[in-house]
Structures are given as structure tokens and as C-alpha cells.
Amino acid sequence: MKLSDLGEKEIVKRLGRFLDIGDDAAYLKFGDEFLILATDMLYEKTHILPKISREQIGKLIVTVNFSDIAAMGAKPIAFLLSYGSPDIELKDFEIMMHGVDDQCKKYNAKFAGGDTNYMDILTLSGAAIGKTKRPVLRSGAGIGDIIAVTGNLGSAGLGTEILLKNLPVDVNNPAVKKALEPEPRVNEGILLGNYATSMTDISDSLSVSLYDIAVSGRVGITLEIDSIPISEDARNVAKKLNLDILDYALYSEGDYELLFTISKENFNKIRKKITITKIGEIVKGSKIVGIKEKKKFEIKKKGYEHFSASTF
Amino acid sequence: MKLSDLGEKEIVKRLGRFLDIGDDAAYLKFGDEFLILATDMLYEKTHILPKISREQIGKLIVTVNFSDIAAMGAKPIAFLLSYGSPDIELKDFEIMMHGVDDQCKKYNAKFAGGDTNYMDILTLSGAAIGKTKRPVLRSGAGIGDIIAVTGNLGSAGLGTEILLKNLPVDVNNPAVKKALEPEPRVNEGILLGNYATSMTDISDSLSVSLYDIAVSGRVGITLEIDSIPISEDARNVAKKLNLDILDYALYSEGDYELLFTISKENFNKIRKKITITKIGEIVKGSKIVGIKEKKKFEIKKKGYEHFSASTF
Numbered sequence: 001m002k003l004s005d006l007g008e009k010e011i012v013k014r015l016g017r018f019l020d021i022g023d024d025a026a027y028l029k030f031g032d033e034f035l036i037l038a039t040d041m042l043y044e045k046t047h048i049l050p051k052i053s054r055e056q057i058g059k060l061i062v063t064v065n066f067s068d069i070a071a072m073g074a075k076p077i078a079f080l081l082s083y084g085s086p087d088i089e090l091k092d093f094e095i096m097m098h099g100v101d102d103q104c105k106k107y108n109a110k111f112a113g114g115d116t117n118y119m120d121i122l123t124l125s126g127a128a129i130g131k132t133k134r135p136v137l138r139s140g141a142g143i144g145d146i147i148a149v150t151g152n153l154g155s156a157g158l159g160t161e162i163l164l165k166n167l168p169v170d171v172n173n174p175a176v177k178k179a180l181e182p183e184p185r186v187n188e189g190i191l192l193g194n195y196a197t198s199m200t201d202i203s204d205s206l207s208v209s210l211y212d213i214a215v216s217g218r219v220g221i222t223l224e225i226d227s228i229p230i231s232e233d234a235r236n237v238a239k240k241l242n243l244d245i246l247d248y249a250l251y252s253e254g255d256y257e258l259l260f261t262i263s264k265e266n267f268n269k270i271r272k273k274i275t276i277t278k279i280g281e282i283v284k285g286s287k288i289v290g291i292k293e294k295k296k297f298e299i300k301k302k303g304y305e306h307f308s309a310s311t312f
Numbered sequence: 313m314k315l316s317d318l319g320e321k322e323i324v325k326r327l328g329r330f331l332d333i334g335d336d337a338a339y340l341k342f343g344d345e346f347l348i349l350a351t352d353m354l355y356e357k358t359h360i361l362p363k364i365s366r367e368q369i370g371k372l373i374v375t376v377n378f379s380d381i382a383a384m385g386a387k388p389i390a391f392l393l394s395y396g397s398p399d400i401e402l403k404d405f406e407i408m409m410h411g412v413d414d415q416c417k418k419y420n421a422k423f424a425g426g427d428t429n430y431m432d433i434l435t436l437s438g439a440a441i442g443k444t445k446r447p448v449l450r451s452g453a454g455i456g457d458i459i460a461v462t463g464n465l466g467s468a469g470l471g472t473e474i475l476l477k478n479l480p481v482d483v484n485n486p487a488v489k490k491a492l493e494p495e496p497r498v499n500e501g502i503l504l505g506n507y508a509t510s511m512t513d514i515s516d517s518l519s520v521s522l523y524d525i526a527v528s529g530r531v532g533i534t535l536e537i538d539s540i541p542i543s544e545d546a547r548n549v550a551k552k553l554n555l556d557i558l559d560y561a562l563y564s565e566g567d568y569e570l571l572f573t574i575s576k577e578n579f580n581k582i583r584k585k586i587t588i589t590k591i592g593e594i595v596k597g598s599k600i601v602g603i604k605e606k607k608k609f610e611i612k613k614k615g616y617e618h619f620s621a622s623t624f
Contacts, residue, residue, distance in 0.1 A: 003428075004399040026424035028390055030443075031343040039392040039427050039439060046430055078340055080351040082394075082437040087316040112338035115351050116315075118358055121432065125394040127351060127439030131342075 024071035024200055025128075027135040036130035038068035044122035049163045051171050052180045054092050057124065058099020059181060064203070065128035066107055066184035067256040071201035072137075073193025074130035076109040076186060081126055084119030107186045132193055140198040141217035141261040145282040148267060150188045150258045151275060152229040153206055154245050155179070157252020158238055167241055175234040182256040188274045192260055195270060199260040205251045205303035209259045210288050217261075220285030223299060225292035229277040251302050336383035336512055337440075339447040348442035350380035356434035361475045363483050364492050366404050369436065370411020371493060376515070377440035378419055378496035379568040383513035384449075385505025386442035388421040388498060393438055396431030419498045444505055452510035453529035453573035457594040460579060462497045462570045463587060464541040465518055466557050469564020470550055479553060487546040494568040500586045504572055507582060511572040517563045517615035521571045522600050529573070532597030535611060537604035541589040563614050 025038035042048060042061050052060070062079055069076045081100055085093075097114075104111040109128075141147070159179025162169045169176055185201070192199060198217055202209045206228070214221050228249050238245035261282055262270075270276070288299040337350035354360060354373050364372070374391055381388045393412055397405075409426075416423040421440075453459070471491025474481045481488055497513070504511060510529055514521045518540070526533050540561050550557035573594055574582075582588070600611040 001402045002399045003397075003402060003405055004430075006402065026390070026392070026422075028422065028424060030389075031345075033343075035347075035390070035441070037390055037392055037424050037439075037441065039394045039425055039437075041394040041396060041427055041429050041437065043396060043429055043431050045432070077342075078338070078347070078349055080338070080349055080439050082351045082353040082439075084353060084355060084435070085315075087314045090313045090315060090318065093315055110338075110340065112340060112349050113351055115353055117353050117355055118316075119355050119433075119435070120357070123396070123431070123435060123437075125351075125353065125435075125437035127349075127392050127394075129347070129349065129441065 023138050024068040025130070027072065033131050033133055034135050036069050036072045036074040036132060036135060037127070038065050039125070039127045040064040040068065041123065041125040048122065049160060049179060050166070051163055054095045055099035056181050058096040059103040061124040061126045062100055062103035063182055063184045063256060065126040066109070066186055067201045067203060069128050069130035070184050070186045070189025071199055071258060072130065072132065072135045073189055073196060073199060074132035074135065075190050076107055076128050076130045078110045078112040078129045079104050079126060080113045081124060082115045082117070084117040084123040086118070086120060107184070134193055136193055136196045136199040137216070138198055138200045138212050139216035141213055141219050141282045142197055143219060143282055143284055145197055145261040146264055146267045146278050147213070147221055147259070147261050147280045147282055148276050148278045149202070149229065150185045151255070152231045152234070153202065153255050153257060154230050154249030154252065155234040156182055156254030157248035158234055158243065158245060160252065160254055161243070161248070169237055173233060173237060174231065175237045179254055182254060184256055185258045188258055191270060191274060192258065195266040196260040196262050199258055202255050202257045202259050204253050206259065207250050207299055207301055208303045210299065211301045213259060213261065214286060214288055218286070220283045221280055221288045222283050223280040223288060223290045225290045227277060227279045250299070253303055335449050336380040337442070339384065345443050345445055346447050348381050348384045348386040348444060348447060349439070350377050351437070351439045352376040352380065353435065353437040360434065361472060361491060362478070363475055366407045367411035368493050370408040371415040373436040373438045374412055374415035375494055375496045375568060377438040378421070378498055379513045379515060381440050381442035382496050382498045382501025383511055383570060384442065384444065384447045385501055385508060385511060386444035386447065387502050388419050388440050388442045390422045390424040390441045391416050391438060392425045393423070393436060394427045394429070396429040396435040398430070398432060419496070446505055448505055448508045448511040450510055450512045450524050450528035453525055453531050453594045454509055455531060455594055455596055457509055457573040458576055458579045458590050459525070459533055459571070459573050459592045459594055460588050460590045461514070461541065462500045463567070464543045464546070465514065465567050465569060466542050466561030466564065467491070467546040468494055468566030469560035470546055470555065470557060472564065472566055473555070473560070481549055485545060485549060486543065487549045491566055494566060496568055497570045500570055503582060503586060504570065507578040508572040508574050511570055514567050514569045514571050516565050518571065519562050519611055519613055520615045522611065523613045525571060525573065526598060526600055529594070530598070532595045533592055533600045534595050535592040535600060535602045537602045539589060539591045562611070565615055
């Protein structure tokens with residue numbers, strides 16, 4: 001049996017035999033707090049979009065790691081980078097490192113260490129360290145909880161499609177920009193850390209993350225399709241291109257929003273402070289049922305495989 | 313100007329503009345202790361020797377990272393792995409992960425998280441988190457201190473040469489084995505953390521590490537060449553192959569021993585507990601002078617570039 005017969009989720013589950021978590025990041029008691037530890041890699045062939053700038057690549061490796069820290073309700077404190085590439089101009093390398101450093105500073109974390117190597121293909125491997133008094137896991141959703149998301153969905157997936165197919169949309173269009181330069185929901189994650197009953201980030205797709213919450217919490221979810229937040233920009237661009245934005249919002253990757261469950265009371269308390277949208281409710285059972293114009297249908301677990309069939 | 317015009321040490325120094333350290337690992341005050349953070353990568357083309365087993369590859373990625381933690385006088389607490397490879401047999405992947413996990417367990421650290429990706433060439437990127445109340449830096453050597461090393465030197469360099477040139481020596485010969493399966497000096501590092509005035513690990517070469525201690529501490533070093541500890545196995549193998557073992561001990565990489573400075577009193581106190589050898593003394597000035605049979609000569613700063621001219 002080969003790795004590709006399993007797919008990444010299953011490989012990570014096998015890795016989980018060695019680890020004792022299957023969450024966005026690992027957590028480790030340290031003094032009276034928890035250290036939160038995450039690692040994530042970008043490989044040019046499968047993760048780096050056309051038209052992305054070197055500065056955006058630097059930001060992205062921080063974002064994908066801090067997103068996992070945020071998903072645990074933790075505050076990032078430090079970031080480490082292992083860098084590999086063919087020989088490049090020093091100037092280009094420094095622009096990338098500026099991107100890394102700027103993104104760390106933006107979230108008050110320290111760019112704390114690095115390793116550089118010759119490699120044939122640009123590869124950035126990051127590790128983020130965060131802290132919290134209360135890690136929020138994927139499990140923990142309670143019947144009757146609201147399920148909600150930060151920000152809006154579908155833009156990154158739509159933007160990715162535009163870039164990969166070279167469709168005629170400007171790279172500065174916000175829908176496209178979210179694919180190139182997503183932001184980790186660090187401040188939202190820290191606040192939600194005090195209230196959410198479960199949480200994960202949407203790195204693969206909303207559908208995949210919904211299943212992660214449902215399976216980990218042994219609950220079902222009712223999803224109000226028309227409540228899924230989609231930006232006006234994304235709607236307009238999709239309409240022009242004759243693409244179904246809802247399909248991207250449900251099944252595409254790269255938005256790095258947080259998906260979380262929370263009591264109604266706490267939802268109402270914090271909705272004034274951060275942009276969050278209720279998209280459904282936690283119910284008994286194990287199914288994820290979408291409701292649109294009073295019709296019900298089961299949501300499939302799938303994420304786009306944009307880059308390569310051999311990606312696992 | 314290209315990255316290759318600089319070399320890795322200089323690139324890391326440039327990276328150091330963003331970071332505020334130039335040591336084996338970064339340190340960060342956390343409660344009443346310091347977190348120690350290190351990252352290091354293995355890339356099959358430039359870091360993985362012929363005849364190494366998959367289990368040994370798994371161990372090695374932990375070793376290279378824990379060695380940096382040990383060099384700070386810290387105790388490793390957790391390890392993260394980003395893994396990339398072409399599609400391989402699941403069994404082979406699991407053997408590698410067992411190697412990672414076993415090496416973490418051996419040093420009482422937690423294999424805390426992982427990320428897997430498709431990549432064309434086997435790549436393992438590790439990050440290690442350690443802790444200590446007192447990080448030992450490369451700077452800090454005082455005039456009159458003893459300079460000493462753990463274990464012995466030259467075996468890994470000799471073993472690497474044997475493996476790369478396919479010389480007729482068994483892979484289980486201890487000299488060869490040290491190239492394939494070095495051990496990080498974790499327990500020694502923790503003990504030395506209480507006494508050493510400066511410390512670094514010997515990952516590039518003794519000569520390079522001596523310069524790191526001398527330059528960081530603004531001191532000179534007198535090196536007693538005949539005191540450099542070399543194993544009987546390595547001496548015998550080198551003799552048979554008509555190779556100069558001293559050359560490997562001084563200028564070759566991969567032994568992962570600790571080089572440290574310490575007062576005479578403390579040296580005598582801990583030499584009963586761990587295998588350490590005095591190789592010289594810290595003196596005024598900035599030169600590193602070797603003494604052999606009463607002759608003096610300046611030690612050059614060089615490490616073998618075993619793998620590839622394009623390695624930076």
C-alpha cells in the first residue's frame with residue numbers, strides 16, 4: 001500500500017498513532033499554560049500559486065501556521081522557518097524573509113529562527129509556537145450550540161481557480177487577493193478561545209471542516225446554506241465568469257477562516273466585537289444536512305484538489 | 313548577488329537581521345524559564361547518506377534538532393515534523409516515523425505534530441522545543457577557561473567518506489555507524505547547562521565550532537592537537553584506508569558532539585559524570601592556535617563540503 005492510497009488526512013491519522021492528538025495543533029501543559037505547536041510546509045509545485053509575489057510567499061508560510069495556532073484559541077508567540085531553494089538572487093530571498101518577518105510582527109510574534117538549504121524546488125517549512133490557558137479542540141460541540149464562521153468564504157477558492165486558469169480578473173481584486181494573501185484569524189481566535197466549545201480552521205474546505213467538528217464531537221450539523229457568508233466581490237466576479245460561488249464556499253480551500261461552535265448567549269456577546277456569521281446549528285446524530293429554500297440535502301465531504309492528483 | 317555567493321553561515325547571518333540571535337537555537341523567556349527553539353532540515357540529495365536505513369533517517373531528523381537544543385544546555389520537550397516525499401510504501405513511511413518517535417522517546421520528548429506533503433525528493437523538516445532556566449550561548453568563554461568536548465571526533469566524517477566513496481568497511485563498524493546514526497548529547501547538554509560558560513554543537517566541524525566560540529566570545533583558543541579525542545575504531549579504520557583521522561576530527565561534519573568552555577574547577581567536578589575531554593584553553597586574542605609536539609600553527613576555519621558544491 002502506498003501513501004497516495006491513503007490521502008493526507010489518513011496519513012496524518014496514522015501519524016496520530018505516534019502523536020496523541022488529531023487536532024489543528026498539538027498542545028502541551030507548560031507551567032500554568034499550554035504551549036500550542038503547529039507545523040506546515042509550502043512546496044512550490046503543489047502549494048504556490050502563479051502570480052504570487054515573493055513577499056506574499058513569505059507571509060503565506062506564517063499564515064498557514066498561525067491559522068492552526070488561532071484554531072486552538074491560542075496566541076502565537078514565535079515562528080521558525082526552514083528554507084530551501086535553488087540558488088536565487090539574495091534580494092529575492094530577503095524580500096521573502098521580509099514577508100515572513102512582517103507577518104510575524106503583525107501578530108506580535110517573534111521570527112525566532114531559521115535554517116537554509118540548497119533544494120531543487122522552493123520549499124518553506126514553518127513551525128509556530130503559541131500559548132493559551134484553554135486550548136479549544138475540534139471536539140466539544142454541544143447540542144443546541146450555534147455553528148459559525150469568521151469572515152467570508154469562497155474567495156480564496158475562486159481566486160485560486162482564476163489564477164490557475166489565468167482567467168481575466170485583476171490580481172488586486174479582493175477575491176483573487178485572498179487566494180494570494182489570506183490572513184490568519186489570530187485576534188478572532190484569541191477572543192474565541194474564551195467562548196468557543198469547539199474550533200478548527202478552514203484550510204481544506206468548509207465541508208471538510210464541518211465533518212471534522214461533527215466527527216470529533218459526535219454530533220450532527222444543520223447548515224443554513226443561504227447564511228454562508230460570501231463577499232460581494234466574490235459574488236460579482238463569479239457571476240461574470242459564470243461560476244457557482246457557493247460551490248467554492250463549500251468545497252474549496254485556502255480561506256483560513258475559523259469554524260467554531262458556541263452557545264447562543266456567547267455568540268450574541270462577541271458578534272459586536274468581531275465579524276462572525278451563524279451558519280447553522282449543532283444537532284443530535286452524525287449527519288451534516290444543508291437547508292436551502294426549505295429543501296434538505298446531505299453535504300458531502302470534499303475539498304478541491306486544485307494542484308495535483310499526486311498531492312496527498 | 314546570489315545565495316551561493318554567500319554560503320549558509322552568511323545567509324543565516326543575514327537572516328539574523330530579522331532574528332535577534334546567531335546561536336544554535338533561539339531562546340524566549342516564558343514564565344520563569346526559557347523556551348529554546350530550533351529548526352533543521354534534511355534533504356535527500358544533500359543530507360542523506362548512502363546505506364542509511366529508513367529508521368536511521370527518522371532518528372537523524374530528531375538528532376540534528378535535539379543537538380541544537382542540547383547545545384543551549386536545554387532539555388528537549390517536543391518535536392514537530394514536516395514530511396515530504398514521492399509516493400512510497402506506507403510500511404517504509406511508518407518505519408521512518410517509528411525512528412522519529414523512538415528517538416523522541418529516548419530523550420523523554422514528545423513527538424507532538426506532523427504535516428505530510430507530496431514532494432519530488434525526500435525532505436524532512438524538524439522543529440524542536442526545549443526548556444531551560446539558563447540558556448548557554450556561544451559567547452561567554454572567559455580567559456583561563458578550559459575548552460572541552462563530549463565523546464570523540466572524526467568518526468562521522470570518516471564514516472561519511474567511506475559511505476560516499478563506497479570504501480570496503482562494514483556499515484556496522486562504529487566509525488561508520490556514527491555517520492549514519494549520531495546521537496545528540498542531550499543528557500550531557502542538560503548537565504553542562506549548569507556549568508558551561510559557552511557552548512555549541514559540532515555539526516559542521518570542530519574548526520568551524522572553535523571559530524564560533526572564539527568570535528562570539530572575543531577570545532583566542534590554544535588547541536592541544538594530541539588531546540582531541542578520537543576513538544580506537546576510527547584510528548584503526550583510518551590507518552587501514554591510509555586516511556588521516558586527525559583531518560576528519562578537525563574539519564569534518566556530523567559528529568554532533570558538544571564543544572564548550574568551563575572553569576577548571578567545574579570541569580573536574582563533572583568529568584566523573586560524563587565523558588568529556590579537555591582539548592585546550594581560552595586565551596587572550598582572537599587566534600586559534602594548534603599545538604602539536606611543541607610546534608604552533610594557526611587552525612584554519614573550514615568544514616568539509618561532502619555532498620555538493622551547490623550546497624549553501
